[in-house]
């Protein structure tokens with residue numbers, strides 16, 4: 001095997017995980033390892049949760065996979081309905097298998113939206129410096145991390161990058177609050193001078209892979225207001241920050257910034273099977289409707305799009321959030337943690 005982000009020369013062998021329960025992974029020597037990264041921040045309930053395992057088993061006896069090309073399946077339909085219900089402003093769900101793909105779909109939806117409505121000059125993407133949206137080409141271009149993606153710089157499409165107010169990296173001569181205003185003013189300045197900007201893409205609530213930079217209060221709301229004022233689509237990435245990771249089920253509700261497009265992944269299936277979703281507003285969705293020969297439809301589709309096993313476990317996962325009042329519990333713990341936080 002060839003392992004991700006790994007200099008293989010440094011490794012002779014890897015610890016083999018043979019089973020897991022709750023927060024613990026067990027290796028082939030019988031050692032228990034604490035799964036402190038929640039298996040790349042996607043595991044919600046711990047491993048081997050009976051309800052989630054049963055949801056997969058039950059579905060696997062009925063339908064394991066069938067294509068979404070001109071067909072549908074009940075678990076995927078049910079999940080789409082639930083996701084739209086919990087996502088204010090969203091109207092339709094497009095499924096994929098991983099967060100990077102969900103973001104690529106978000107970029108394609110945003111760019112094609114303008115083309116579909118005849119605003120062909122709107123082709124540029126603006127984003128925040130230091131963001132991360134995945135490892136595929138579009139995601140690398142938008143969430144450019146020089147150390148990771150420098151080798152491909154020449155092949156990446158250009159984006160407009162705006163600085164981020166990182167409390168611990170404020171340039172000399174600015175206070176935290178001045179610098180927030182500087183970043184927001186910079187966005188407004190660019191929006192007002194460039195009518196080719198199609199979309200503003202950002203992680204919702206915080207930049208996670210980029211160093212866990214929690215956005216200051218109002219920052220995201222101000223950006224969303226500017227997007228509306230200057231007719232730019234807002235594309236949010238909630239792959240790492242939604243589903244309670246920052247304390248709210250849907251982080252953009254907390255940030256008071258309803259997007260045009262949003263992507264979910266990681267925690268969607270509780271960390272059990274691979275699935276991601278890109279949700280779009282009615283305005284975006286409607287622009288893709290027309291006669292077949294108008295060629296307005298979205299040319300995108302993965303083999304495993306809307307996989308019924310993934311959808312079944314995601315449905316059970318959402319049920320567990322409700323049943324256990326998980327978000328309410330987070331809020332309670334959040335209050336306590338804030339009270340003991342060192343200022």
Ligand SMILES: Cc1ncc(COP(=O)(O)O)c(C=O)c1O
Nearest residue numbers: 098099100132133134237239240
């Ligand atoms: C904010 C964000 N977006 C996108 C992705 C990419 O998701 P995936 O690894 O499922 O492709 C990640 C992964 O860590 C992420 O943190």
